[in-house]
Amino acid sequence: MKSVVTTVIASADAAGRFPTTSDLESVQGSIQRATARLEAAEKLAGNIDAVATEAYNACIKKYPYLNNAGEANSTDTFKSKCARDIKHYMRLIQYSLVVGGTGPLDEWGIAGQREVYRALSLPTAPYVEALSFARNRGCAPRDMSPQALTEYNALLDYAINSLS
Amino acid sequence: MLDAFSRAVVAADASTSTVSDIAGLKKFVAEGNKRLDAVNAIASNASCMVSDAVAGMICENQGLIQAGGNCYPNRRMAACLRDAEIILRYVTYALLAGDASVLDDRCLNGLKETYAALGVPTTSTVRAVQIMKAQAAAHIQDNPSEAFAGAKLRKMGTIVTEDRCASLVAEASSYFDRVISALS
Structure with missing residues (x-):
């Protein structure tokens, strides 16, 4: 799993040397930003169901045709799967906040995403709408501190960009 | 990793x-800064730790440097020093990451089998790792023994924490123990 620490270790290992002062400086930089990231991760973990449900409702509201017979949100099974997918993205964003890089999103969310959605003939626009809603819903300092919100929004933007 | x-x-x-x-x-x-200081303490003293650990291992078992011993001739002694440094390096990586996976995947996986195939004596290797474990603890705590070090006594700085980073000492020791149990 890619993070600042593992990247530093991998390059030190490739050169066969002990961690240098500059290696330790990069790790320290990552640790300094970690407080905000962990705050965002903590808040998101506490509210993940509400956040995911709101985002899901927002995208169905924007694309009501999805409820029509034969569409992606037509039956109860489909509805729960759609809601699960949104929560899945939010969970991967929480992981990325913890790790401090986009590794979890890349490896478990984005890799193969296009192929899967094409095979299942799912539209990506509703996902973009759901994540955009979450992107604009967060508010500092009501939900979390400004720095934490910045980290959280950056990851939502990353996920949105991967879909559009 | x-x-x-x-x-x-x-x-x-x-x-x-x-x-x-x-x-x-x-x-x-x-506690990130403590961890970075601990990694720095080991990395800054690495070559001294390695040569001291191998020298200590040989002192206790002179047969290693007699003809037919595993540290004879210089070529094999050099290989021994290199291996001790590699083990210490991966322990340092594990301490920096706060997780043993880099040590397991890149160093210990297959090490025992390799050493068995090359005829490297396990007990001597384990002894050198044990010495490095004690040294690492002393350097993280920053209380190297004056009795042993003598004129070469070298400290990293003044004491910053009351408990002398006890949790990090325990963590580093656990990585050395991991090496020992993987070899034996």
Whole structure:
């Protein structure tokens, strides 16, 4: 799993040397930003169901045709799967906040995403709408501190960009 | 390769839940500077630790440098010093990451079999690792023994924490123990 620490270790290992002062400086930089990231991760973990449900409702509201017979949100099974997918993205964003890089999103969310959605003939626009809603819903300092919100929004933007 | 953070993520993903032990990670972050100092203490003294550990191992078993011993001739002694440095380096990486996966995957995986095939004596290797374990503890605590070091006594600085980084000493020791149990 890619993070600042593992990247530093991998390059030190490739050169066969002990961690240098500059290696330790990069790790320290990552640790300094970690407080905000962990705050965002903590808040998101506490509210993940509400956040995911709101985002899901927002995208169905924007694309009501999805409820029509034969569409992606037509039956109860489909509805729960759609809601699960949104929560899945939010969970991967929480992981990325913890790790401090986009590794979890890349490896478990984005890799193969296009192929899967094409095979299942799912539209990506509703996902973009759901994540955009979450992107604009967060508010500092009501939900979390400004720095934490910045980290959280950056990851939502990353996920949105991967879909559009 | 994982670190303390990605280890938490992989564990959470196995049960499709969010990472819940944020408090533990916050502690890791709060004590980050201690960890970096500990890594620095080992990295800065690495060559001294390695040569001292191998010298100590040979002192206790002179047969190693007699003809037919495993540290004879210089070529094999050099290989021994190199291997001790490699082991110490991976322990340092594990301490920096806060997770043993880099040590397991890149150093210990197959090491015992390799040493068996090359005829490297396990007991001597384990002894050298034990000496490095004691040295690492002394350097992280920053209380190297004056009796042993004599004129070469070298300290990293003044004492910063009351407990002399007891948790990091325990963590580093656990990585050395991991090496020992992988070899024996």
